[in-house]
Structure formats: structure tokens, C-alpha cells
Amino acid sequence: MERNRSRDLKPIIMLVLAIVIVAGLLWSYNQLISKEEAVDSSWAQxxxxxxRRHDLIPSLVATVSRYLEHEQETLQGVVEGRAQQANANVSxxxxxxxxxxxxAEEATATSASEAPKNEETLRRIARAQAxxxxxxxxxxxxxxxYPRLHSSDQFLTLQAQIEGAENRINVARMRYNDAVEAYNAAIRRIPGNLWASLGQLQRKAYFEADEEAEDAVTPVFD
Structure with missing residues (x-):
């Protein structure tokens, strides 16, 4: 009797185990998708x-340009000659x-709405933004x-906004790398590595350190 009952329960136990395993795999897949979405969300931020910084640059350039034009119109003689050279450098x-x-805007636009899939693309964006x-x-x-320009309300406002944008960029980059780290670690662990081995999920690229990106930068000096 007990033996028959065991035989009857065995298919049920196997079915329950199969359901648990499948449910676990589906849950792990959904968790990985959530982490991947977090990476894309961080990239969108x-x-x-x-x-935001790109939108501020034209106003900054226009403000400085207008000041240079006004200054050039009010200076004469030797002083004017020196000012012309200085203004040419600023120009x-x-x-x-x-x-x-x-x-920078063109480089970033190539990434579309999701995080770049390879390190070379991310490196190109980093260099351009740097x-x-x-x-x-x-x-x-x-x-x-230029004390008068530097102390003008319009310039000071733009300067504060651009510096604020720079700070938010640095924070957003750190959050992006954190999201990538969590995602990459998840697809290396069991059972995430099973999905990765099937080609469903791929490793994401990290943002490299600023120092490496800025090594390729040659600023214009006056």
C-alpha cells in the first residue's frame, strides 16, 4: 500500500520540482531584465x-561673443590693439x-535610447564629452x-548652470557604472550565466575613468 502511494506521489513530486525549477528560471530572467532596464534607465539619465549641458553652451558662447563685440567697439589706439589680440584668442x-x-552631441546621439553595447562606443563618447x-x-x-563679463548676472547664471550640469553628469556616470556592475555580476552568477550562455543577455560596457578620456584632449590655449 505504502509502495503504491509512493509510486503515485512520484510523478506529482517530479511535476512540482519541474514547476519550481521553471518558475525559478523565469524569475531569474525577469530579475536580469530588470537590471538591464536599470542600466538603460541610468544611461538615459x-x-x-x-x-542639458549641450543646450547651455550656445547661450554661453553668445554671451561671451556679445561682450567681445561691445568691448571692441569701445576701445581705441594701442589699448585697442592689445584687446584685439586678446579677443582673438578668446574667439x-x-x-x-x-x-x-x-x-560630443553627435557622439552621444549615436547611442540611441539604450546604453552602448561595446566599450569602443563608450570610449568615443567619453573622449568627446571630456x-x-x-x-x-x-x-x-x-x-x-574680463571682470565686467565675469561679474555679469547673465554669465554668472550660465556658469552656475553649466557647473551644476557637470556635477550631475559625474553623479549620473557613477550611477550608470553601478547599474552596469550589478547587471554584469548577475549574468556571471548561476542561474544568470545560463541565460547569458544562450545569448539572451550580454555584458555591458563600463564608463572609463575621466583621466583616460582626457589624455586624448588637447585644449586650446591663448
Whole structure:
């Protein structure tokens, strides 16, 4: 009697085990998808902060350019000659800032709405964004030689907004790397590695350190 009951229960136990295993695999897959979504969400936040900085650059360039034009109209003689040379140097820096902003925006736009899938793409974006950071900081430093411009409300507001955008970018980059770290670790562990081995999920690229990206940057000096 007991033997018959054991035989009757065996298929049920096997079915329950199969259901538990399948449910566990599906749960782990859903967890991995959530982590992958977190990576893309973190990247979207980073892109948003990049775009915020890109949107501010034209206003900054326009503000400095208007000041240079006004100053040039009010100076004469020897002083004018010196000012022309100084203003020409600033103009070159403005061109570099504009160029860096365009390059950075184009590089980031190639990633579409999800996180880049390979390190080379991410490295290219890092270099372009680092170029913009360096040129923007250089412009801010040079503007300190123009006290009236440097103390104007419009410039100070733009400066604060750009510095705020830089800080948010740094925070967003750290959060992105944290999300990538959690995702990559999950697909290396059992049972996540099973899904990865089936080609369903792939490793994500990290954002490299700023120092490496800025090694490729050549700022324009006056």
C-alpha cells in the first residue's frame, strides 16, 4: 500500500520540482531584465544631463561673443590693439567650445535610447564629452580676465548652470557604472550565466575613468 502511494506521489513530486525549477528560471530572467532596464534607465539619465549641458553652451558662447563685440567697439589706439589680440584668442576658444559641443552631441546621439553595447562606443563618447568639459573650463578660466563679463548676472547664471550640469553628469556616470556592475555580476552568477550562455543577455560596457578620456584632449590655449 505504502509502495503504491509512493509510486503515485512520484510523478506529482517530479511535476512540482519541474514547476519550481521553471518558475525559478523565469524569475531569474525577469530579475536580469530588470537590471538591464536599470542600466538603460541610468544611461538615459546621463544622456539627459549631457543634453542639458549641450543646450547651455550656445547661450554661453553668445554671451561671451556679445561682450567681445561691445568691448571692441569701445576701445581705441594701442589699448585697442592689445584687446584685439586678446579677443582673438578668446574667439578661438569659443570656436573650440562650439566644435567640442557639436562633436560630443553627435557622439552621444549615436547611442540611441539604450546604453552602448561595446566599450569602443563608450570610449568615443567619453573622449568627446571630456573634450567639451576641458574646453568649457578653459573658457571659464579665460573669462576671469574680463571682470565686467565675469561679474555679469547673465554669465554668472550660465556658469552656475553649466557647473551644476557637470556635477550631475559625474553623479549620473557613477550611477550608470553601478547599474552596469550589478547587471554584469548577475549574468556571471548561476542561474544568470545560463541565460547569458544562450545569448539572451550580454555584458555591458563600463564608463572609463575621466583621466583616460582626457589624455586624448588637447585644449586650446591663448
Amino acid at each position: 546621463l544622456e539627459s544631463n549631457y543634453q 578661438r576658444i569659443l570656436e573650440a567650445v562650439n566644435s567640442a559641443s557639436t562633436t 573634450q567639451l568639459s576641458v574646453q568649457s573650463r578653459h573658457l571659464m578660466a579665460v573669462v576671469e580676465n
